[in-house]
Amino acid sequence: MSTPDKGSDLEPCFFRRDPVACARELIGCTFYWKGCAGEIVETEAYAAEGDPACHTAVRPSAREFVARHPAGTAYVYMNYGVHWLFNVLVKGPEGEGFVLFRALEPRAGLAVMRRRRGREAERDLCSGPGKLTQALGIDGSVHQSSFLQHRHRGIRAAAGGVPILASPRIGISSGKELPWRFLKAGSPCLSAAPAP
């Protein structure tokens, strides 16, 4: 990992399809962010239509966001008044929605991550949606930006061969039955163990 600051090699069309498929295929990709990088090992999909757990179900502002921005736009929001959560807007002919980045395996910039997180163990740096934004220094200023076009921010395609599991989403009160959480099996950096 000698060149962590490398642009995305995913075409914008990667985000112009079904958000569930997009969330699944992001597992194993590498997320680069201003000198830091990590392998994406956990994501969740949220559908703008018919998904009670998606912000679009209860927030007019979220529906507005989907309508006004292109696929690949960052949707960043604060929850519990404590943590920033990072999503990518996905808009395909089969459906629109978001992919929430939930966990990474740190690959570059570990020292900076440790300082931002105030933790030493590698598994404590990015093993949760709030943790990874803190480790990477992501905050609300990123909201609405198309990070894919930045030189020092982006996503690089997966090498392949990553074992992917699906399970119900975490921390939501409705839509629990949908298996829209995707994870790299056996990763030590997951936010929680996969559902049995």
Add this chain to the structure above:
DNA sequence: GATGCGATTCAC
């Protein structure tokens, strides 16, 4: 204006 509620994390 006031109130309620989170796609969470950490210390107690």
Add this chain to the structure above:
DNA sequence: TGAATCGCATCA
């Protein structure tokens, strides 16, 4: 198990 503490939506 509960506190932290902010934006958004809803209601008075």
